[in-house]
Amino acid sequence: MQYTEIMVRYGELSTKGKNRKSFIDRLGFNTRESLHSFSKLVIKANRDRMHIQLNGEDSTAVMKRLKQVFGIQNFSPSVKVKRDVELVKQKAVEMIKEQFEEGATFKINTRRSDHDFELDTNEMNDLLGGYVLDNIPGIKVQMKKPDITLRVEIRSNGIFLSSKTINGAGGLPVGTAGKGMLMLSGGIDSPVAGYLAMKRGVAIEMVHFFSPPYTSEQALNKAKELTSKLAPFVGSIKFIQVPFTEIQETVKHDVPSGYLMTVQRRFMLRLATLIAKKREGLAIFNGEALGQVASQTLESMVAINDVTTLPVLRPVVSMDKNEIIEIAQEIDTFDLSIMPFEDCCTIFAPPAPKTRPRLDKARLYEARLDVDGLIERAMAGIKITEIKSDQKFLAETSDSFAELL
Ligand code: ATP
Ligand code: MG
Numbered sequence: 001m002q003y004t005e006i007m008v009r010y011g012e013l014s015t016k017g018k019n020r021k022s023f024i025d026r027l028g029f030n031t032r033e034s035l036h037s038f039s040k041l042v043i044k045a046n047r048d049r050m051h052i053q054l055n056g057e058d059s060t061a062v063m064k065r066l067k068q069v070f071g072i073q074n075f076s077p078s079v080k081v082k083r084d085v086e087l088v089k090q091k092a093v094e095m096i097k098e099q100f101e102e103g104a105t106f107k108i109n110t111r112r113s114d115h116d117f118e119l120d121t122n123e124m125n126d127l128l129g130g131y132v133l134d135n136i137p138g139i140k141v142q143m144k145k146p147d148i149t150l151r152v153e154i155r156s157n158g159i160f161l162s163s164k165t166i167n168g169a170g171g172l173p174v175g176t177a178g179k180g181m182l183m184l185s186g187g188i189d190s191p192v193a194g195y196l197a198m199k200r201g202v203a204i205e206m207v208h209f210f211s212p213p214y215t216s217e218q219a220l221n222k223a224k225e226l227t228s229k230l231a232p233f234v235g236s237i238k239f240i241q242v243p244f245t246e247i248q249e250t251v252k253h254d255v256p257s258g259y260l261m262t263v264q265r266r267f268m269l270r271l272a273t274l275i276a277k278k279r280e281g282l283a284i285f286n287g288e289a290l291g292q293v294a295s296q297t298l299e300s301m302v303a304i305n306d307v308t309t310l311p312v313l314r315p316v317v318s319m320d321k322n323e324i325i326e327i328a329q330e331i332d333t334f335d336l337s338i339m340p341f342e343d344c345c346t347i348f349a350p351p352a353p354k355t356r357p358r359l360d361k362a363r364l365y366e367a368r369l370d371v372d373g374l375i376e377r378a379m380a381g382i383k384i385t386e387i388k389s390d391q392k393f394l395a396e397t398s399d400s401f402a403e404l405l
Helices: 017-034 059-066 085-099 121-135 189-199 217-233 245-254 257-278 298-305 321-330 359-366 371-380 394-404
Strands: 005-010 042-045 049-053 072-081 105-112 148-155 158-162 166-170 179-183 203-210 236-243 283-285 383-388
Touching: 005 017, 005 059, 005 158, 017 042, 017 049, 017 059, 059 072, 072 085, 072 148, 085 121, 085 148, 085 158, 105 121, 121 148, 179 189, 179 257, 189 203, 189 217, 189 283, 189 321, 203 217, 203 257, 217 236, 217 383, 217 394, 236 257, 236 371, 245 257, 245 371, 257 283, 257 298, 257 359, 257 371, 298 359
Parallel strands: 105 148, 179 203, 179 283, 203 236
Antiparallel strands: 005 049, 005 072, 042 049, 072 158, 072 166, 148 158, 236 383
């Protein structure tokens, strides 16, 4: 079917009263960003619906992208025909035939925003229904839960037909809930946490700690490529890399091994907080899940949260690992996450981290360090890049390695 338009239905934002207009504006903006490579599209975000005129662009490719835009409940590819009943009849039969299988049932559902049209909705339903029955042998009418529902919309600029409703990503338009920093490692959990934050409307920026020469260029590139996997949900994402070597070496040297992890995490959270404040972030997100590893306990969260006043949000906190993995597979980060490049925490992980670290001890051990100086130097070494969808980072490095050999 050569579709001419995609009709988009909004999700939850319709319940948000006064904010409605800004939600719709944001959704329109995000959709344009996400579809910007399809240059012929015309996108109009109205109060009730969004209309995407295809102007010859490939509807399948457009819909694939559209499925990733948060704030969309569902959408229907449709065909516009002139306001001519004969043409509508032909197109209705053509459309239903495409989906028809032996014994299938159907109904016609007409809406009319243009009340000057010669037929009202009941007349249109009857006329088209009769024509379909006459022209598709074996098809039956059924009002309740038919296999095929043909929607017909009579508007002043034409008549629009659609027979498919495709689920969108749900959630809220990214950006309507403010900005947050996501602590992104190279693991499975933090990309999923980022996805879930975006789903509820938060614009995220990635904060990644790396420790050369203990961690390789590949580990850094893996985090960047994970960012690229999440970019289609928003267009592009800022990637903030923070040098962590000096802090980790110092902590390892000066802090008893049971508190290595806790103190490292406190530094990470301090840095993430400073970055958030500089960049107007309102919260910090991470991929911690309760009980998943020794360092992810409530006691540990108490000992870590101590260094910040920002909310530290953990979208996967109560999920089982297999539930997290399921989402990671859905958003296509899983295969990348399980690639074996060591990140900074694995290398500096103590053999036996305290599962119930005490806040007073964490503070005490940390007081021996030059916290301000360490933080200042790490902040001075920050590098920020903007990452778009489909950008490849791992492949690049292997190429340049090949050249060196
Ligand atoms: P993940 O799968 O996200 O790596 P994990 O179960 O391996 O999580 P940890 O390695 O203990 O758990 O990390 C817990 C959280 O701390 C991560 O989800 C992430 O948010 C943050 N974190 C860990 N390492 C880094 C890093 N190098 N840079 C940024 N954030 C990190
Ligand atoms: Mg990890």
